[in-house]
Amino acid sequence: MCPARYGYLGPGGTFCEKAALKYFGGGHEMISFRTIKEVVRNVKEGSIEKGVIPLENSLEGSVNLSLDLLVKESNIIITGEVIIPINHNLIGQKGLEVGNIKKVLSHPQAIAQTADFIEENLPQAEIIYTESTAAAAECALKNRELAVIGSDQIAHLYGLSVIAEGIQDDDENYTRFIIISRSKGKFFYSTGYNNYQDTKKMYKTSIVCTPEVNKPGVLYEMLGEFAARKINLTRIESRPTRKKLGEYLFYIDLEGHYHDPLVAGALKEVRNMSGLFKILGCYFKDNIKEGSSEKDAKCKKRA
Numbered sequence: 001m002c003p004a005r006y007g008y009l010g011p012g013g014t015f016c017e018k019a020a021l022k023y024f025g026g027g028h029e030m031i032s033f034r035t036i037k038e039v040v041r042n043v044k045e046g047s048i049e050k051g052v053i054p055l056e057n058s059l060e061g062s063v064n065l066s067l068d069l070l071v072k073e074s075n076i077i078i079t080g081e082v083i084i085p086i087n088h089n090l091i092g093q094k095g096l097e098v099g100n101i102k103k104v105l106s107h108p109q110a111i112a113q114t115a116d117f118i119e120e121n122l123p124q125a126e127i128i129y130t131e132s133t134a135a136a137a138e139c140a141l142k143n144r145e146l147a148v149i150g151s152d153q154i155a156h157l158y159g160l161s162v163i164a165e166g167i168q169d170d171d172e173n174y175t176r177f178i179i180i181s182r183s184k185g186k187f188f189y190s191t192g193y194n195n196y197q198d199t200k201k202m203y204k205t206s207i208v209c210t211p212e213v214n215k216p217g218v219l220y221e222m223l224g225e226f227a228a229r230k231i232n233l234t235r236i237e238s239r240p241t242r243k244k245l246g247e248y249l250f251y252i253d254l255e256g257h258y259h260d261p262l263v264a265g266a267l268k269e270v271r272n273m274s275g276l277f278k279i280l281g282c283y284f285k286d287n288i289k290e291g292s293s294e295k296d297a298k299c300k301k302r303a
């Protein structure tokens with residue numbers, strides 16, 4: 001049997017690769033793509049079975065491009081999630097000192113997650129955004145005055161040195177990645193499950209919706225459908241519809257399976273109040289285990 005083909009935001013050494021390995025384990029064909037858009041396109045066109053892209057970070061919030069693509073690409077669904085701790089380092093060629101750094105390169109999320117460090121230690125440096133932390137490391141190979149922000153793995157992989165360790169604004173730094181697949185058809189409601197207490201422990205359902213009419217209290221009414229059924233929401237995020245100023249899409253993640261009658265009932269009501277309504281996916285929950293940040297792991301190793 002051929003190994004499954006999975007894609008992720010690369011090149012090799014990104015946090016996304018780490019997340020993909022945690023989720024899929026070994027023994028698969030792993031293909032790196034240079035942009036999130038390319039990962040999504042390849043899943044959509046069927047050249048890979050699943051793709052892994054970043055969705056949100058505990059310090060910086062959403063990766064807007066990923067949110068937008070989930071709505072734009074109608075045949076893409078979320079089939080899994082994986083959360084990993086993120087530990088950033090300042091990286092450069094051997095012998096590079098902080099005072100000599102002219103440019104700092106990284107993914108916008110990584111730059112934002114280390115904003116305090118940059119402000120305090122690198123006020124002289126020009127900031128350059130790249131498609132990923134590993135793409136930044138490729139550039140550092142060609143220029144001695146250039147530093148990169150990323151994992152210690154990329155330093156190792158690209159033969160670079162770590163100048164400063166653990167430079168994120170807060171030690172508790174996690175990114176949630178989603179696994180995307182090609183949708184096989186419309187989501188349907190059924191009553192396969194009937195114990196919300198069980199499904200809420202195991203599953204998450206993600207939806208996106210926009211109220212059909214813009215009237216006072218409409219969002220309150222929509223969210224009330226979940227509150228009335230004691231359905232726990234784990235996230236709500238708004239993004240412009242990109243059609244009209246002041247009109248928003250609401251991304252909602254909730255605990256429970258959409259086949260659970262309680263969840264299905266709430267979703268039906270919310271759909272009735274919505275213009276656009278899409279179930280983005282229903283998948284197993286990943287949990288952050290206490291003491292699972294990279295820094296904690298390093299401390300344990302040293303002890």
Ligand SMILES: O=C(O)C(=O)C[C@]1(C(=O)O)C=C[C@@H](O)C=C1
Nearest residue numbers: 014015016054107109132133175
């Ligand atoms: O550039 C990488 O290494 C990525 O995997 C992307 C990404 C992101 O988009 O959030 C992933 C984790 C970190 O939050 C920083 C960057």
